[in-house]
Amino acid sequence: MNPTPSTPTPSTASSASGKPxxxxxxxxxxxxxxxxxxxxxxxxxxxxxxxxxxxxxxxxxxxxxxxxxxxxxxxxxxxxxxxxxxxxxxxxxxxxxxxxxxxxxxxxxxxxxxxxGLANLSSREEIFQAVYGNGQSTENPQELRPQVQTHTPEGEILLPYFxxxxxxxxxxxxxxxxxxxxxxxxxxxxxxxxxxxxxxxxxxxxxLGPTTTVCDECPRKRSEKKIQQFKRTWQTVPDEETCLLEQGLVCCGIATRAGCGALCPRVNSPCIGCHGPNVDVPDFGARMMTALSSVLDANTPEEIERILTEGIPDPVGVFYRFSLAASLLRRSRLRKKEVGPGGNGGNGANQPTGSPAVEKASAARR
Amino acid sequence: MAEKVGVYVCHCGSNIAGMVDVEDVARWAGENLPDVAVARDYKFMCSSLGQAMIEEDIKKHGLTRVVVAACSPHLHEKTFRRVCENANLNPYLCQMTNIREHCSWVSVDRAKATVKAKAMVAAAVERVKKQQPLEPMSVQVNPATLVVGGGIAGLQATLELADAGYPVYLVERRPSIGGHMAQFDKTFPTLDCSACILTPKMSEVGQHPNVTMFTYSELEEVSGSVGHFKVKIHKKARYVDEAKCTGCGICVEKCPRKVIDDDFESGLGYRKAIYTPFPQAVPRIPVIDTTSCIWFERGKCRACEKLCPTGAVAFDQKDEHIELDVGNIIIATGWELFDCRRLPQYGYGRLANVFTNMEFERMCNAAGPTGGKIVLRDGKTEPKSVAIIHCVGSRDVNTNEHCSAVCCMAALKFGHLVMEKTSAEVYSFYIDMRTNQKSYEEFYQRLLEEGMHFVRGRVAEVTDAARKPEEEGKLIVQVEDTLVGKQRRIPVDMVVLMAALEPQRDAKELGIKCGISCSMAGWYTERHPKLDPVATMTDGVFVAGTCQGPKDIPASVAQGAAAAARVMGMITKGAVMIEPVVASITEELCSGCRICNNLCPYNAIEYDEEKGVSRVITSMCKGCGTCVAACPAGAITGAHFTNDQILSEIRGALWDAHASAAAPAQAQAPAAAQTASGS
CATH class of the missing domain: 3.40.50.700 (NADH:ubiquinone oxidoreductase-like, 20kDa subunit)
Incomplete structure (x- = not known):
């Protein structure tokens, strides 16, 4: 997915002072x-x-x-x-x-x-509505919105486009x-x-980091997994020895690139996935979801539904907390009229040409 | 180096060409898709001429990849892979896309179907370019076979194989082989004695030098794959030493504890706590039922041990777990009887003189609990009228939708036996009379002539609540006679319920162990319902008899023999090729999280404690992809289904989306904003 840059290998000593x-x-x-x-x-x-x-x-x-x-x-x-x-x-x-x-x-x-990137679940208009419109702490009777260009007697004021x-x-x-x-x-x-x-x-x-996941650095004891219930962190004080996932906490360590030394699991808190996916994994959330759904210990669709809705009320927030913008889908679908300038993910003309086909295709659909 | 792809679009007569403009698809692929060197359409690509054309193109144009847009790979993937192989191209560099079942057959709009076919071809072209050459592995076939289930189908399969000179392990859950057939009195339509035709086969199996029997045993675990399965048998303790026991029966005779025999005698008779289920049991070695044995209950007695002349009773015997290597497995686990209590309107379990078909079989049997006399529950009164109710638990959306296939004939047999042994009137309450095998219809005619009464209609209720004086003390069958269009109440002395054949309760569990699937009802699914009725989707695992669906004895025997013939084919071949489409774990990427460890339906994943990584045992992997999808670290790769291949396929399928995305003007941010800069 990552475009190959065209710049040459760096030489590290180039400035007048001799320092890079x-x-x-x-x-x-x-x-x-x-x-x-x-x-x-x-x-x-x-x-x-x-x-x-x-x-x-x-x-x-x-x-x-x-x-x-x-x-x-x-x-x-x-x-x-x-x-x-x-x-x-x-x-x-x-x-x-x-x-x-x-x-x-x-x-x-x-x-x-x-x-x-989680704001990719909303459109520009929805974000503005939340920030400048009907927010609980907002009072904006004139419904003012940031303008890219404003003419004033003193001259023209410019703001970046959102x-x-x-x-x-x-x-x-x-x-x-x-x-x-x-x-x-x-x-x-x-x-x-x-x-x-x-x-x-x-x-x-x-x-830059190891090519394995947080479990590799986690000292907890792991065994075969069967999960009957997902718990949220406030619902339990986990045992300090056993794998947190086996205790029903959604620990993203299984899918998250190692390198942190399993900081969070070491202090009895589940990994939330900030290092992103392992090498060559195109979609972090999809990996987490297929992994967890594989080890659910349930026999009926109703049971599965219950385990998931009770334990994971906000799946996007849990599985794509850090990676929504980089995921295969990138964002929730925008309705046609919502697509403004740059709404397709922006300046397509300057897009690198690594594998543009799918990116453009999906861009066009937004 | 760019790949050179050949695209071959099949007309399949009019099957595809009738709905898809195949010529346009081929022309378009040749002109528009990158790296396509040759693109052709042809009337029947699978014909020898079509195959020759592809082979020649590979040689002439130096094609490095082949895409065949035709029917399902289930039908012709082998054909086209062979074509590639003949032209010295690795067969796994050929990709089929199914524009028949997935496109032409399910479309109604020719223009749209053509666009879809193009997308499918584009997807296949993009995918095939990423495919890797793979080499199948060859595995020697172990000539030993495991047969699970010692009913008539399993016995037939066992004998066929053993007689052909191959070793067979026969596993039976009950203390004796024989299955349900051993419980029957007569068999329809010839009315020959069931035991007389079954027991010779049983003793032949029991004494066959090529057969090793494990009775009172169950299949515990299966691993490996075709040619080299490893199976584990759980041999339950009999508490009788099989080597010492002579089957004299003194222990049974002297055992002071008598219990109702729910199994073989269907609850009509008694057995001892130490017992052989029936006199001709094979092996004739008794088992001790620990739930009723006084020693196990109270720690006293041991009469059998004291009186056994050979000292064979062994109260310290333990369960055994035996591991075996086999090349093939035949599953012939049969059926179990529908529990008639589930239909309370027929009164079974509440009204004494309502019997099930299995109870009635035992009652008719000369070796059974009544000595073959047909009597009411009191054990002495002969009924003056008997009602036989068909389809109890069959052909009913509330219980089982299937037809149990044998009950109509069994009901006719019962009618004949009642009339032969008593002077009772016999009524049959049927929905449809199904007598469609050889000599079955003739048997029906015979019963019509013998004077059995037939009432067409599903019985509403069996009750003992009399409305008229002549109904007093009788069972009243309430039914709508659909041939005369009237409600009828027929008072009788005895009711026989033709309970349905149901799948074994643990059929699904066993299926999972062996890697085969069940229908929704629980019957094992054959590879093809018409053309491959005893093979399953798992190579080396075959099914025979009623575990695949209700059937009568001749059909079960035929399937047993057919499964054996298939196994012999495998053994004679000597070696089987195993698909190289398997999963593998890149150890450097694996963190040993153990998500995959208990997912594998074939037990092909092991965990290396020392290295802290999981590993796929290649020879046991079937390439199902379960672990590949589940691995959160992306450490497991499924050969032939890599991320790269699948994503390329998706990219290809979206070819028209790229085209339209490339065309329109790029969205532009306002020029003014572009230059606004911070800091």
């Missing part, structure tokens, strides 16, 4: 990834020593026009977090792609859409590497930076 240039950017995200970068603690100094940080809007002043003026490929590494929801984010993704030798989709939002669909970074521009996690763990960030500094990088398009 690093950029960090955020799009539709919560800011947690920025904090995660700082969670490498004092090693951030090593980063500063190793790199010339040219752009990091969260932390330091910088101007887009400065980036625009840089030569293409002038940035060695760009860590890009957040999904693509607005025209501005799309522009920045394209700009940073052009200017960067290595573009890393940093964290779950850039990798597979994450929580902001798309119907949140896209992942690689649905927008070609991506070289992915660093999974919500947010990525400090040690994995450090490992990735080290790999980039030393030039020891795997083939492009790789998700």
């Amino acid at each position: 240039k690093l950029a960090l950017y955020w799009a539709a995200s919560c800011g947690g990834c920025e904090i995660a970068v700082l969670a490498i603690n004092e090693k951030i100094l090593d980063v500063a020593a190793a790199f010339d940080i040219v752009f990091w809007p969260c932390v330091m002043d910088g101007k887009v026009r400065d980036i625009e003026r840089m030569p293409d490929g002038g940035i060695d590494v760009c860590l890009f977090n957040g999904g693509i929801r607005t025209s501005e984010q799309e522009y920045m993704a394209q700009l940073l792609r052009r200017k960067s030798k290595v573009l890393v989709a940093f964290g779950s939002c850039a990798h597979e859409g994450c929580i902001p 798309y119907d669909t949140l896209r992942t970074l690689d649905q927008t521009v070609p991506v070289d590497y992915y660093l999974p996690g919500c947010p990525p763990e400090a040690e994995n960030i450090w490992k990735a930076i080290e790999a980039i500094v030393s030039g020891k990088l795997p083939p492009r398009g790789t998700v």
Whole structure:
């Protein structure tokens, strides 16, 4: 699914100062990834020593026009977090792609859409209605909505266009590497930076992480599975030794790429799947659903129905919490009249040409 | 290197060409689909000329993939794979798409059907390009066969195989082989004695050097696949040493505990706590019923042990689990009787003189509990009138929809026996009289002549509530006589219910063990209802007799023999090829979550504790794909059904969607917004 980027292999020493240039950017995200970068603690100094940080809007002043003026490929590494929801984010993704030798989709939002991607269950209009319309804490009698262009006596004010669909970074521009996690763990960030500094990088398009799932790192005891009831976390205090899934908690560790060291299961909390699917798995939620439905211990359709509706009241939220935007379906269907500019997933003309057929086909249907 | 695909669109006479413009489909595929080197249509692709055409194209054009758009792969996949093989192309690089059953036969609009056929061809072309060459595995066929069920069908199969010189393991759940036929008195329509024709076969099986019998045993587990099954037999403890017992019967005679025999005597007679079900039982080795034995109940007695002349009684005997290797399995587990209490309007269990057909069989049998006398429940009064009610639990949407096939004839037989042994009037209450086998109709005529009364109508009720003086003390059969269009109340002394044949209660369970499926009712499903009646969808597992559906003795015997012949065919062939379409686990991707561990219907997945990964045992895998779908880590791949192949197929099927998606102008965001930049 991941498009193959066309940029050549990076050389890590190119700037005038002799240090490689690093950029960090955020799009539709919560800011947690920025904090995660700082969670490498004092090693951030090593980063500063190793790199010339040219752009990091969260932390330091910088101007887009400065980036625009840089030569293409002038940035060695760009860590890009957040999904693509607005025209501005799309522009920045394209700009940073052009200017960067290595573009890393940093964290779950850039990798597979994450929580902001869950808004793909709604249209732009529905989202606006919730935010500017009938929200409980909203008072907007004039029903004002953000306008892309507003004429005022002082001049014209421009706002980015808000798309119907949140896209992942690689649905927008070609991506070289992915660093999974919500947010990525400090040690994995450090490992990735080290790999980039030393030039020891795997083939492009790789998700940086192990090729197995969280169970591999989970110390709990597992046996053959038969599930008669799904419980929600507030309904039970799980036993600390046994596999959480076997205790009826929907633990996504079975399907989630390892690399976190099974952080959540170790503190008696089920894995929620933030590292995304294992290598070559096209749809995380589908994997989870087929796996769990395979081990339901039920004999009649009614029993199955009961187990599922009682235990999993919000299947999309459970199985696609992080990956809806990157799933095979990407979003709920938009009615025809709802499709606005960019509503098909946006700027199709700039889509990479990895396997465009299905993507365009499905895009046309939205 | 780009693949060179050949596309072959079959007319199937007018079967496909009548609804699909096959010429257009072929032309279109040749012109539009990437990597298609040759595309042709032909009247009958499966004909030798059609096959030769494909073979020649492969050689001439150097085709690397072949797509045949024709009928179901069930019918001709083998044909076209062989064509590829003949032309030195790996047979698994051929893909069939079924534009007959899936398209022409189910369409009414020619234009739409043609578009659909194109989509199906496009899907197959995209898929076939991703297919991998695969090599089938060859497996030696173990000449030993397991026969499950010692009724007449199982016995026939056993004897056929054993007589041909092959070893047979026969497993029977009850203490003796013989099945239901051993309980019958006479067999229709010839009225020969059931035991007289059955017992020679039983003793032949019992003494056959090629037969190993496991009675009082059940099939516990099956693994492996055709040619090399591993089976586990649960041999229940008899508490009698089979090696020492001579079958003298002293233990049975001396046993102080008498219980009602619900099984063989259908509750009409008694047996001891240590017993052989009937005098001609094979083997003649008794079993101790632990639920009624005084020793097991109270820890006292052991009379049988003390009095056994050979010291064969062994109270310390344990259940055994025996593992066997066999090449093929024949399932002949038979039927069980419908419980007439489920139809309370007929009064069985409440009205004393309402009997089931099996009770009546035992009553008629000279070796049975009444010594062959037809008497009421009191054991002495001869009935003056007997009603026989057909279709009890058969042909009824409330119980079983099927016809039990044998009850009409059995009812006629009962009528004859009643009239032969007593002076009673006999009434038959039938819906339709079904006597459609050799000499059956003649037997019906004979009963008409003998004076049996036939009333056409389903009986509403059997009651003892009299309305008139002549009904006092009688059972009244309330029925609408549909031939005269009148309600009738017929008082009788005895009622016999022709209870239905039902599948064994645990048929589904056994089916799952052996990897074969049941119909909704619970009868085993044969591979083809007409052309392959004893094979199943699982290679090496065959079915025979009533476990596949109600049938009479001749049909059961024929199926037993047919199943044996099929097995002999496999043994003579020596080796079978196993489809290479199997699952495999990539260990590096497996986290050992164990989701797949108990899903495999063929027990082909094992868990390696040490490495913490699961593994597929290739020789046992059937390629069903259950584990592939279930694996949350995407670590299991189904050969011939990889993600890549399936997604490519979907992409191909959506060819027209791509076409229309590529055409219209791309949606554009407002120009102004494009340049608005933050920071």
